[in-house]
Amino acid sequence: MVSQGLSFFQRGYTCGGGGNLSLKLPDGNILATPTGSCLGRLVEDELSVVTLNGELVSGKKASKEVGFHLDIYRSNAAVNAVVHLHSTYLTALSSIDHSEKENVIEAFTPYYVMRIGKLPLLPYFRPGSNEIGKEIAKYTSQGYTAVLLANHGPVVTGTDFINASDNAEELEETAKLKFLLEGMNVRFLTEPEKEALSGMKS
């Protein structure tokens, strides 16, 4: 978790004190990043261990968002890790329109389809509020890998910590593609145009 946090930070997936990470330990407790910590400067001994009910077992006080991490674990036994980032492109996308939506990114690559598929946008909630977890759990209980919190950022799950981290990166890259393609105002060729082009072969 310490090295992956540093990797996220160094590659610009998060900055300052934004974001939080967690994973399920073999004994069923949850290892989480402490509140106020920078993902690029995590200290192994300071990481929080909490029970599934949120009681602190060891380390520093857990992230103020640990409640939604726990709601996610309780909603779906297949989830073993949760990554929450304030990554640039997804946070930008989360800030365009606040109304709840079933999906805010269309797929551009098969990898996105395999890892994420659909990205629901949830309404804005104050960070740390109890309501967030219940709203996220409505989706994770149905097998959704990720949701986007309005004016905040993505919450991504995985079968293990590496899987959740890779899912989060794929999602951010897809958001980047969306802005690149839409920013260029790309219009792909229609079928008649493709045919016209293929007629240009000598």
Ligand SMILES: O=C(CO)COP(=O)(O)O
């Ligand atoms: O990303 C954050 C809130 O959404 C940071 O909060 P924490 O430092 O408590 O984890």
